[in-house]
Amino acid sequence: MKKLNIEKEGLYDYDRIEGRRLLNKEKLIINLLKSTFIMTLTILVSFIFYNMNLNEATIILIYILGVFFISITTEGYFFGIVASIISVLSFNFLFTEPYYTLLAYRADYPITFFIMLIVAIITSTLTSNVKEEAMIANLREKRIEALYRSNRKLLQAENxxxxxxxxxxxxxxxxxxxxxxxxxxxxxxxxxxxxxxxxxxxxxxxxxxxxxxxxxxxxxxxxxxxxxxxxxxxxxxxxxxxxxxxxxxxxxxxxxxxxxxxxxxxxxxxxxxxxxxxxxxxRENLFEKNRKVSLEAERERLRGNLLRSISHDLRTPLTSILGSVSTIIDNDEVLDSEIKKELLKNVYDDTVWLSQSFENILSMTRIDEGRLELNKKIEIVDEIVVEAISRVKKFSKSHNINLSLPDDIILINADGLLIEQVLVNLIQNAVRYTPKNSTIDIKIVRESNYIVFEIEDNGCGISKENIENIFERFYTKTKANQGEQRGIGLGLAICKSIIEAHDGDICVFNNNLGGATFRFSLPARGEV
Missing domain, CATH: 3.30.450.40 (GAF domain)
Incomplete structure (x- = not known):
């Protein structure tokens, strides 16, 4: 369960939308002190004006002004109404004859007191209403602003x-x-x-x-x-x-x-x-749905490319196999043994190439469907490399393959069969794109916490355009030398997927011999 603390206060604490704020004991005392101070100040100012011989109307206005300030600075209607009543009583008590009593000698005083009370109460009520409406408007404004910010954030949400x-x-x-x-x-x-x-x-x-x-x-x-x-x-x-x-x-x-x-x-x-x-x-669901549709369309495009590539690139070896076998069957009695061996060797080479191509296709299918499972265990690097070389030498005896291993036995935690497949693909790639009698050097070194594999040849190297795209699916050399056997462009893409699945890295560059070097590294797990 996720728990997130929001270090923000709410906008306001209201008990009802009408704007009445929750009055606790502390607020009540503060409002009482404000009212007492303003009423005392009002009485003092009234005494000053009275001693200046100003008429009663001016003093009444001072009292109404005091009620107005009390209504502004306090919360609710209570203090304003109480201030209105106290104003009338204090005016009668302090500024009308007989002084310091609540009696009134003049007949018009009760009417004056009544009108003064009504005006004070109306002033207090209207002031409180205006203040409450202002607070409500302020609350609504802040809430609308918060809704607007929320909407903007949601528009920016990425998931x-x-x-x-x-x-x-x-x-x-x-x-x-x-x-x-x-x-x-x-x-x-x-x-x-x-x-x-x-x-x-x-x-x-x-x-x-x-x-x-x-x-x-x-x-x-x-x-x-x-x-x-x-x-x-x-x-x-x-x-x-x-x-x-x-x-x-x-x-x-x-x-x-x-x-x-x-x-x-x-x-x-x-x-x-x-x-x-x-x-x-x-919106996110629709985006996810569209993304899945796009991925499915991309898969269909890749499948189409794969079928087109297979139909084009497998036709040549199949035609060669069919021609060689037909020649042997139709001319078995007249062909000498050397020609038969040459034809059978061609059949063997094309069959091995087809087998390797289909193995790459199946591997790429497993990768696309997320079914490439690593069966990791402790493997000896020497055994994996020697087995890969032996598989390649069965059909590429015209190349010199040299192996350089460290003195210590190196162990890796990896899927041995998949790493062997990577080495076979890289060595076959070197054999395919180098002339006969070329040298292919395979070097294994340890650098820090990684085991580095290098497959180096002394061929013609790789153009800049090919280096930039060589690990992409279905990519083949833009200009193949005559006599080179064209691939379907999956071997190196599979190598990259397998190495990255092992938390490794793979790259290619031209070396000082004029040829190309494929280099990949895997995390080391120890040595004996």
Whole structure:
């Protein structure tokens, strides 16, 4: 299970979309101190204006201004309304005759007090409403901005893992809650991806048995379940299905903890992000499907190339075999033994070449289908090389093959038969493209933690164009010398695949003798 901590606070903590912030004891004390300070300051300023012999209307405006500031700096309606009442009472108590009593001698004072109270309450209420609306607008703006960032990230996602990570981070940021996202593959929910908000203490809220059952129920029934619904309502999590175009593609889990349910706005945001996730996942599925179609088309193209290459390149040796055998059968009595031996040798050489070609074709087929299995075990390098040389010498006696081995016996952990096939292909390649009586040197050396194999000839070398493409499938020499037997272009590609499967490396270059050197290295496993 993946656990990712998101070091970000949520946008705001609201108990309802109307914008009422959660008031704890600390906030209550702060609001009370603000109200007391502003009201005290209002009374002091009123005394100053009173001593300056300003009329009562000015002092009333000072009180209304104080109520206005209290409404701006505190949360909710309570402190503004209380400040309105205190303003009327303190104005009556301090600035109307008889002073320092709540009695009023003039008949118009009660009306003045009533109007002052109404104006103060209306001012407080309107100010609080404006502030609440501003906070709601700010919250919506930040959530829309977060949705926009989430959408941009999802557009940049390169795989399903990034889609879930980006979406989980966005949900934690927007909802300020712990989030779980679980995608489905072949209609089966996969491993959960959990994203925590800052300072989360409980780390196993989505992995209980009842939660897994709720996830399966929501996935199978295609409906939300958990806290706040009629299904699995005793758990503390809320599960919402991610609905694709034709099927459910996953589940989003929200940890509600002590809350009863998500607010309407939170539900809308959750639905919006789930739609974004569904679109992103379906886009990735479509991309994967298109990639498979492209790979299948490429396989078909390679198969076509293979068939064309086989039909073209195998026709010559088959025709030669057929001609030699027909000549022997039709002229057996008149042919002398030397001519028969020459014809049979041609048949043998062409048959060996055909056998090797078919072995390469089968090996490449296994590589394409992912069935190239390495049967690794401890092998002695000397034995593999000597066996490969003996196989080649059966049909290439016109070349001088020299072997140079280190004094110590070297061991490698490899598939001996496949490494032998690599050596046979490389030696045969040197035999095929060098004149008769050429020398082929095979050198085995140890360099650091690798065993290096070199097959070196003194032929005509390889052109730059051929060196750049020589390990590609179906690639053959652009200009073959007359008399050279054309290959089907799979031997060197197979060599590269086998060496890379052993965590090795292979290359080719022209040497100082004028010929070419094929060099490959394999990890050493020890020596005796």
């Amino acid at each position: 399903k893992k990034q889609v879930t990570d980006f979406s989980g981070e966005s949900l934690v940021e927007i909802l300020n809650k712990d989030v779980m996202i679980c995608l489905a593959k072949d209609n089966i929910l996969e491993e959960e991806n959990i994203y925590y908000k800052k300072n989360t203490k409980i780390k196993d809220m989505f992995i209980s048995y009842i939660d897994k059952e709720a996830m399966k129920y929501s996935f199978n029934q295609k409906i939300p379940c958990g806290l706040g619904t009629n299904y699995y309502k005793n758990i503390k999590n809320y599960y919402y299905p991610i609905k694709g175009q034709n099927k459910i593609i996953g589940i989003i889990g929200i940890n509600l903890n002590d809350e009863n349910h998500l607010t309407n706005t939170e539900n809308i945001l959750l639905e919006s992000i789930s739609v974004q996730i569904a679109l992103a996942i379906e």
